[in-house]
Amino acid sequence: MxxxxxxxxxxxxxxxxxxxxxxxxxxxxxxxxxxxxxxxxxxxxxxxxxxxxxxxxxxxxxxxxxxxxxxxxxLPVDPGAFRRYAATIAPEARAYGLDARAAGIVEDxxxxxxxxxxxxxxxxxxxxxxxxxxxxxxxxxxxxxxxxxxxxxxxxxxxxxxxxxxxxxxxxxxxxxxxxxxxxxxxxxxxxxxxxxxxxxxxxxxxxxxxxxxxxxxxxxxxxxxxxxxxxxxxxxxxxRADEAGTSRPHRAALADPTRHRTVVTRAFTGRPARALSNRFTDHYGGLAPSGYPALHHLTRPIRQAAASAGDAERINLWAGTGYxxxxxxxxxxxxxxxxxxx
CATH class of the missing domain: 3.20.20.70 (Aldolase class I)
Structure with a gap:
């Protein structure tokens, strides 16, 4: 063969x-x-x-x-854990006029x-x-x-x-x-x-x-x-950072930022383990996020989309491997x- x-x-x-x-x-x-x-x-x-x-x-x-x-x-999320996490990240959502507490559990x-x-x-x-x-x-x-x-x-x-x-x-x-x-x-x-x-x-x-x-x-x-x-x-x-990649502007900038020194494995954005450059969101919520995919992905997605549009690298998933x-x-x-x- x-x-x-x-x-x-x-x-x-x-x-x-x-x-x-x-x-x-x-x-x-x-x-x-x-x-x-x-x-x-x-x-x-x-x-x-x-x-x-x-x-x-x-x-x-x-x-x-x-x-x-x-x-x-x-990876179904525990409803109680989902609600607690939604309340915990609510301040990040409010920064963009969003209400995380009102989010429903989506398991698609x-x-x-x-x-x-x-x-x-x-x-x-x-x-x-x-x-x-x-x-x-x-x-x-x-x-x-x-x-x-x-x-x-x-x-x-x-x-x-x-x-x-x-x-x-x-x-x-x-x-x-x-x-x-x-x-x-x-x-x-x-x-x-x-x-x-x-x-x-x-x-x-x-x-x-x-x-x-x-x-x-x-x-x-x-x-x-x-x-x-x-x-x-x-x-x-x-x-x-390749010319042809569709990577967002704040993500590109973060990869080139010499002050960012480490990657972490976090559930904070999606409820599944994923490696990203550390930022405000991973630092504050990485230890608090429950397991639960895709429910947490859908919960945080509006925040991430709004932050990316605003050029805010502290509230988006800066996916990156160790060779970034x-x-x-x-x-x-x-x-x-x-x-x-x-x-």
Whole structure:
């Protein structure tokens, strides 16, 4: 069987990871293809129609690409804990004329069925899944449609489950990754296992091709992940300031701010563990937020949207992996080629 990269005709082993919420754009995906690699559209949080529009935009450019979806793996919030947290963050909402206390609990599945139907009706080269493992029937249907299926895992145990479900390849995500952890057990924060160690452990567990992710921001880091058994790597944080990224203005500025010295894993914004640059919101509420996804995401989203529009970096989710210092404002193709320079 041909390797996934060979099957897709991808020469550059450095792929553009999906980044939901705005950073992943059709232009960024096209730029990754222009660097002889591959990029992913982020289907999370989009309506099926919006995702379909982006797929059409990329497909019309004649490039190989992927789509990422959030697989259902609900983490229902305790109603009492939700109300207490809503009251706790109410001052942040009031700063923008919003009433967090009036928010209802939303436990949706991000248009799961409609998005799967879209990808079966109009197949794309690659589909990756984060947060959960789809039913084996869904994976089999996508594969029958000619789509390569990649499942995100954070441990050897998850790798075994993903392999058993019929995945073609695994995205191995270490805890150094920016944004949400893909852990299947989000009530627990994943252990801080170095990426190369995690790759070796998973390589001993399953025989599937591995795509490495988490904290990769230098040519040496990329080369090390490939030596540790990855067929390719997926980078996100290092692309957040790329010319083609849809990253918000305050997020871009925060990544370049020399006074920001650390990332933290927090539930404060969404109720799922996610790595971000520390700011007022993570510092004040990180220890108070309950588990609960997507309920907390919907609760805080109006605050984050208003803060982003106002240029307020202290009340938005500044997703960033540990390699954020290497994020540079330049064309994405240049970043991806540089990262592959030691391969």
């Amino acid at each position: 041909a390797s996934p990269r060979d099957a897709l005709g991808v020469d550059n082993p450095v792929l553009a990871a999906p980044m939901a919420g705005g950073p992943s754009t059709p232009a960024l995906v096209a730029a990754a293809a222009g660097a002889s690699g591959l990029g992913f559209l982020a289907g999370g949080y989009k309506t099926p129609d919006a995702l379909a529009e982006q797929i059409t935009e990329v497909r019309d450019q004649g490039v190989t690409f992927g789509v990422n979806l959030f697989a259902p793996n609900p 599945d991000d248009h799961w069925t409609d998005k799967i139907d879209l990808l079966l009706a109009e197949p794309v080269p690659v589909v990756s899944f984060t947060f959960g493992i789809p039913d084996a029937a869904v994976i089999a249907a996508l594969r029958a449609a000619g789509t390569l299926v990649v499942l995100t895992v954070t441990s050897p145990a998850e790798a075994r489950l993903a392999a058993g479900a019929g995945a073609d390849a695994l995205a191995v995500q270490a805890s150094a990754a920016g944004g949400h952890s893909g852990t299947l057990t989000p009530q627990h924060v994943p252990a801080p296992v170095p990426l190369t160690d995690l790759l070796r452990r998973i390589r001993e567990t399953v025989s599937l091709p591995l795509f490495a992710a988490g904290g990769l921001a230098t040519p040496a880091g990329v080369a090390g992940a490939l030596r540790a058994g990855a067929e390719a790597v997926m980078v996100g944080t290092v692309l957040l 210092r290497h994020a540079i404002a330049e064309p994405a193709a240049r970043i991806l080629r540089r990262l592959a320079s030691h391969v």
